[in-house]
Amino acid sequence: MTTEVSTRIRYRHLFIHFIRNYNLYDDDDELNWSDQLLTTRVFIVTLSIALFMVLSVTAVIPQSRAITVDSPSVRDFENIANRYPNAFTCRCSQISFPYKQFFSFNPRFHQVCSSDLISEEWVSSLFNVTTSNYYPLDFRLMASAQFQVLSALCRIVRNIVSDAVNEFSATIFVSPSALSRTVFDTYTDTLVDQFNKTTLENFRILNGFISFIIGEGHFISALRTNFYTRSVPGSDKYTTFSGIYQQKVNLTQSSFILNETCRCDQTSNCIYPAGIYNQSKVIIPNEAFSNDASLLFVVPGFQVGCVPQNALLQSTLECFYNQSCLDIVITLTGALRTVSALNISNSISRFDPITAIGDIFDNLMLESWHSFPDFAAYFKICAPAVCSYSYIQRFFFIYMITVAASLFGGLSVALHTGCSLFVKFLSKISCQQTQTLTPDEEREPRRSCRDRAWNMGWIAYEKVTTFNLFKTAVTNVEQGIYSTRVYVLFLMVGIFVLTIYFTKVIVSKQVIVQNPSINQFEELNEMYSSILSCPCSRLSMPRSTFMHYEVQFHPFCTSIFIHDELWLQYFTMEFLNGTIDPTPSFYWIDLRKSGLTFFNYMRILCDFSTTTVSDVLNAFEAENYFSSQPITKLEFNQLTHNWTNSFITQ
Template identity: 30%
Template sequence: MAETIAHDRMNRFKQLRDYIRKINFFNDAETTSVIDQLFATRIVIFLMTIALIIIITWASLTIQTHSVTIPSPSETIFKQLSVRYPNTLSCRCTQTSIHHHQFLSFDPQYHPICTSQFISHLFISALSKINISDYYISDYRIIVSSHFQLLKLLCETVKQMIDDSLFIFDSKYFTTTQVLSIEKFEAQINQLIKQLKSTTMTDMKHTSDYLGLIIFQNGIYSALQTKYRIQYTPNSNTYSQPSNEYNTLITTCSCETNAACVSQAELYYFQGYFLGNSSTADRIKLMYFLGRIFSIPGMMVGCSPYSSLLQSSLQCFYDQSCIQQMQTFIHGFSLLSPLSSSHFQPDATIENLLNELFIDSWNEKRNFSAYFDICSPLSCTYTYDRRFNLLHIIVTIISLFGGVQMTVFFIAPFIVKIIRRCQKCKRQCNRSDNLSTETELETNSNQSKFLFLYGYRFLVEEFVL
């Protein structure tokens, strides 16, 4: 059975081979022999096969760019397309100018000090009842009310400035002709937020620097006598105005030469001034009893309440035990509870808080869906590149095959003629070579015969004579 199948296959193969051998595309050519016609047919088949391979390879490897348009795409479809075709996707907006507040909003979260009881009217009013004449000139209780009034003013100023900045920011337009991808949208929003923060912080710093410059340049004295104190000399009935000095860890600083002098805020036991006679002379002497009671962590006193506040920190007011110690000497602190935690460090200075606008978080809310709905693209167009497109390969073969076929059928007989002529020339050359070889051999044979006869005659004559 197996031998029969193999024999049938061999017969079919031989029939196919014989059929292929008998294929003749030029059987109508009367001027060409059958052998040349078959030879030309083989050339046509060979060249057409090579051409077909080249055409298929070229069409398969060629990159085709396809363009697709999707009408009225949804946000979901847009997101999918922006991921798959980020470089070629194009969706034109129907509304190119959009107010910032339509897709971006802020809810600033301020430092706890700006929402605490420390800047409440009740607390500041309680501090204002302190009689400063009862305390030593460097006692913190003299300027404690001014510090918290300034804190209240700074918080209110910052809030008002941020509200104004946000109002201006919301009224501006965000302009885009094309719908932005989520990544580009986020990048643009980050840039807008960064610009808003930078502008507002710069304005606040300019305001703070301008305020400090006005105080310094105009030589404004505090009524609390933090920079200069008025000193009365009883025996001469005169008044003097010496500058205050503040002791730091390194050196002593005088307000006469440096308006930013500060030292640690402290509470003192102070019995008061009284007049007494000197033991060595009959002159009157001003005397007082003084003792340090408590150092307030983070708080500073200095030449002006404003400059000392900027260099202070709220470290004490995060700690319940520190507030309780303050309650012992300043009754207004009994109204307070500790500050809650924030992203600022407890030992951050008020100047650092002010430079950051007392903001813990801007709490910005970005709404890409609102932006997309307002932009409302009518259509989205994207392009993509593709290889091995079967339809493109078929179309290319159909478009090129006819021209290639005509060319091959035209040149095949000429190729046969050229080959035949080359073969004819080669045969003629071989015949010429063979003829010249035979002539040379005949010449050599005649010469040998002549030499033999001449030699024989010479020998005979020599011996006979």
């Protein structure tokens, strides 16, 4: 223990002795030993202070670092996007490509469209040769036709959805820069929502137009549910009567509200609860259909009416979710017995069992679109060759050490010489103050300023010509002087080369422009298009904020021929006194005979085109345009031009 303590004390004394006697100027003959030690300590202190100041400045000053990643992978890109969401740029090598390359759909339809209820076997089993003998209120009269319509509706929506998906998949997606996963997910969610709304809107417009045309045509159903004919006794003429249905009828209650009726010659939407009756009855002209016949069973939610399609759309499938109800229908109609009820589980469908079939049809019988955007596929197609990002960093250790190391050599040489001169200067002043005045005769004669300047110049010349930094390393004085000159020469050349390098090298500098104007953005994009990053404050905005269309229709659609009641009144043969000639004596090809029908159809077409264009324009302008970065004016004009062409061709 005593030996260890003594060894420790001895090393401590040796270390203190080394520090006290550490001498960097032992080769300077102009300084005595004490001045050499003083100069060494001054040099160490000043060098330490200088290095500390350099490190402090480089640590505090923010440094903008620009990093470039060549051919980044998906993982690299996501790391960059997550860490520097507003300071990265990755230009796509392919800026436009169809959605089908990274987007797919697997739409799921209402379960009825894949059930036995629309099978040909089920539809055929509901029909027999005596079907037309049933009373118009009997479920069996139009059941086969209604389920045939239901099967057609399923085929229609499948075709419409398939066509819409194919059209969407062929649409070109423009992406100048790679989108981050977060932005990509937000964009695709918005895209699917817009696609859903647009598809439904277009379908409803077309369906409404077709339904309106069919309604205006007043087609006669072969089932005698909207119109039926009677022969005039004693002649070869026939009289057509309109079907009349009682309204607000509930067959499950003992009291009915029979004071309201609906005529099929006025609307084809008249309905009545479907039932199965024990017997049929004769149709009485101009009287409402009644349920005086013996009622066997009421089919819950199902309706009969003027035409099978309209009655079906106002019906529900609640009976066909219940196996017991379905079994009763099968027993009373003699239909196919292998048919199973629909699954009533809430997890299967977003529609309730009591939802009208028309509402389901208006939603394309879709349970979900099941969209599958593939970010990895999108990034692979985008394939950015280079990703660049920048960030601000303080206390960058490598940069601090690099700057300190680069300045250390110059500082050490400058301070080594400067400290020596400084101490010599102090010693000289101290010696002059301690000298006693000598007699006048011993003093040197006072020299002129010219002589002093010459003397100082000569001293400086001698110092330069005899300057030697290698007194200890090189024993030969002349070789030491030449080595010093070579060292100084190379040092000056190095400083010159570094100066030229730093004037030519491109240094990354981050410049932030708050709320730039259009002109500023255009100028910056023209100068720094590959590294410019201008994150939008709003990722999406309706097109109506920057686009508006004004449509001009054919003059006929705004003319008096379809809007002036006086003009249309002529074709009804309504005279000024209020009387009407029901049988004007015009030939059947005379315009005055068919003019009203013609102009009514033209009015329907004009109204449909006006409504359609207006709705499509509203939907188009309401769609959100998605952009994480602003685009140039040229790109904007090209984009809007493509939108307009696409809109016109729809």
